[in-house]
Amino acid sequence: MQWSEVIYGLPTLTLGDTEHADIHAVTYDSREVRPGTLFVAMRGESTDGNRYVRAALDAGASAVVTDSRESFAFADARHVPAALIEHGRQALAIVSANFYQHPERTLKLTGITGTNGKTTTAFLVEGLLRSAGRNSALLGTIETHVVDEVRPSPHTTPESRDVLAIFADAVTAGATEAVMEMSSHALAQERVFGIPVDVAIFTNLTQDHLDFHGTMDAYAQAKARLFQGVGAPAPRIAVVNADDSYAATMQQAASKSETVWTYGIDAAADFQATGVVLRAGETSFALSTPFGSAEVVSQLTGRVNVYNLLAAIAAAVGRGVKLEDAIEFAATLKPVPGRFETVANTLGFSVVVDYAHTDDALRNLITLARELAGNARVITLFGCGGDRDRTKRPKMGRAAGEGSDVVIITSDNPRSEDPAVIAHEALAGVEASGNKNVRIVLDRAEAITLAVNEAQPGDIVLIAGKGHEKTQTAKGVSLPFDDVAVAAAALRKREAQA
């Protein structure tokens, strides 16, 4: 594609003297540059893409977009087409949309934000749309779907270049819909700039990521951007959890949407669940909506999934699926990997792997386990991520201590930090809860084996924090690790001894 076509609509401050180049690829990472690549220099948290303009040019970059006068002059002097712009990430989104020929104009996008429940809700919405015969893309934490093709996901919400590349492939594969998790990092960094959202969902807001956002208010404002539109018109329909304390913030942010639907269990809502019945592997409730009422039955477990189902059904209806069809399809939806995933065994107790990695998610998970366990014990294993919000560690400890009979603190991606230091920060919270039945076992496989060996018939073992993850990252190195596989191995060993 010609340089002039790639920069169409880009608000440039200055354009270089060289006007012709054929662009074969767009990148924001100098290490990806090959001859014919346009390099967009972006300022980041840890470095500045402008430091790598020389490397990009040496690698054969055919054009440069930058917010630095110095980089601009450097590229121009080397007779490479250059554009001086104000915002690197916005520019990346604009040139990528041009380069991929605007797939975002074809796909009707459902965007989901919130602290917890994005992945689950995204899978549910995609499942409902597919059942209704629509071809869809899915972008989120666990994996990426390009209609029927499954690809790994390096991020929950990728950079705009990657979103648009996936969208373009999805359009080629016949997709008319896309469902996407919108992380607060992505909204704050405008990774989704210029991408119109048709239906926007807010799940909930509780503490996480304060290392990045600083305050709960800034975190909420990042989430609210989904409802205002990031470089794009506001979503046509906003779907907001009425039971969450930030509902009003999101509703206000959605003031330009044509329709705002609320959903909830406790507060009055447009999509209202009543008579919730929770069992392992079965959840049911009565649903009333502006389009009629019906009984919803699902194979998913737990009250949090009532919220995820409500949001997903509302979104599907917003996308034109008939309510009665959405409810029929909801009954066929399978649980999401690593979200209340049970590990089968013949020992008479339950082992559950779940992605709870915030204090709110842990509290919800343990409350559910308590209900399901009756008089039996809840054994909770968890850890806290390294190089992430430190202040959530004692809060997670407290949540674990308050609801569990036995607590095992272990490692969950310590990254560059000392796992023992992280564990002791979590321990402080368990101790504050008054729960004395707590142990630290830093080796996660050893800790899981201990939890499994501790369980008696009727007990529930909760293995929290890593869910679907397939690696453990420590000292900067990621090694294969799978909670489900490790738990299954420990169970087989114990079964063999029984």
Ligand SMILES: CC(=O)N[C@H]1[C@@H](OP(=O)(O)OP(=O)(O)OC[C@H]2O[C@@H](n3ccc(=O)[nH]c3=O)[C@H](O)[C@@H]2O)O[C@H](CO)[C@@H](O)[C@@H]1O[C@H](C)C(=O)N[C@@H](C)C(=O)N[C@H](CCC(=O)O)C(=O)O
């Ligand atoms: C805090 C954060 O979100 N960081 C992401 C962000 O980094 P950044 O803007 O700070 O970029 P940087 O590393 O300073 O680099 C600046 C620029 O220089 C470029 N560069 C850098 C080195 C080089 O040799 N050449 C070069 O061109 C980089 O490609 C980048 O364009 O952009 C980078 C490029 O896309 C991401 O890799 C990086 O993800 C880091 C590794 C990360 O861990 N992100 C997590 C926290 C994240 O984004 N999580 C959310 C989900 C959270 C949730 O909801 O639970 C997600 O959406 O995945």
Ligand SMILES: Nc1ncnc2c1ncn2[C@@H]1O[C@H](COP(=O)(O)OP(=O)(O)OP(=O)(O)O)[C@@H](O)[C@H]1O
């Ligand atoms: N609607 C919900 N409300 C509160 N907690 C939830 C909800 N749905 C799921 N959870 C809990 O949060 C955990 C993470 O869920 P999920 O992966 O769907 O969220 P997410 O928002 O995508 O998280 P992440 O931002 O880390 O990718 C689940 O394992 C469960 O414990």
Ligand SMILES: N[C@H](CCC[C@H](N)C(=O)O)C(=O)O
């Ligand atoms: N999206 C979250 C996932 C956390 C998962 C947990 N296993 C951890 O490593 O803390 C993050 O990157 O903060």
Ligand SMILES: [Mg+2]
């Ligand atoms: Mg997710």
